[in-house]
Amino acid sequence: MTGTITGGSSVYGSVLSPGTVGFSNLIANDVVTPASITVNTVGLLSSSHLKAGTHTGIQSVSGTLSGTDAANYSFAGASADYTVAQLALTGAAIAPVTTTYGTTAAAGAVSFTNVFSGDAVSSTASIVNPLTSSSGNLKAGSYSQNAAATLTGNDAGNYSFTGFTTSSANYTVNQLALTGTITGGSSVYG
Numbered sequence: 001m002t003g004t005i006t007g008g009s010s011v012y013g014s015v016l017s018p019g020t021v022g023f024s025n026l027i028a029n030d031v032v033t034p035a036s037i038t039v040n041t042v043g044l045l046s047s048s049h050l051k052a053g054t055h056t057g058i059q060s061v062s063g064t065l066s067g068t069d070a071a072n073y074s075f076a077g078a079s080a081d082y083t084v085a086q087l088a089l090t091g092a093a094i095a096p097v098t099t100t101y102g103t104t105a106a107a108g109a110v111s112f113t114n115v116f117s118g119d120a121v122s123s124t125a126s127i128v129n130p131l132t133s134s135s136g137n138l139k140a141g142s143y144s145q146n147a148a149a150t151l152t153g154n155d156a157g158n159y160s161f162t163g164f165t166t167s168s169a170n171y172t173v174n175q176l177a178l179t180g181t182i183t184g185g186s187s188v189y190g
Helices: none
Strands: 003-006 009-011 020-023 037-039 053-061 078-085 097-100 125-127 141-143 145-147 171-174
Touching: 003 053, 003 078
Parallel strands: 009 078, 097 171
Antiparallel strands: 003 020, 037 053, 053 078, 125 145, 141 171
């Protein structure tokens, strides 16, 4: 008996969904059922999840057959590829930042609500339309922040992200309170 495994895909982090076995030369009305399909994940895990991508030949079914007519057939087994789609990141946020004019502060940290524990994945934030003073310092005021669509980290390939800009200005540069003294001040009468 010859057979193939069709399908077999899931999204990163979800339960694996193996394909189905189809026999190309099964005689009509015979009852034959193949053994279950297994997905070999050895060496392909990221935080206990199968990494995103197309994995060649990791689905397999053994030659064990069952069913009323199984004794009439032999089956050498079959293998097929398995595809894992990237998980779209959601719930992205950029931490607010408050600083004072003349004091350099990095943009806020980007966070996501659905990154799996143990996965190393991040995005960098930047200030939208920064305005600088004559001295090159970021001017006092409020700015929006932007999260880059490019992800970094060892597990970045398992995720997709479109990037975004904060809906409100959450990067604040407060005015610098000036301190001063009056020195001297004198004259001759008249």
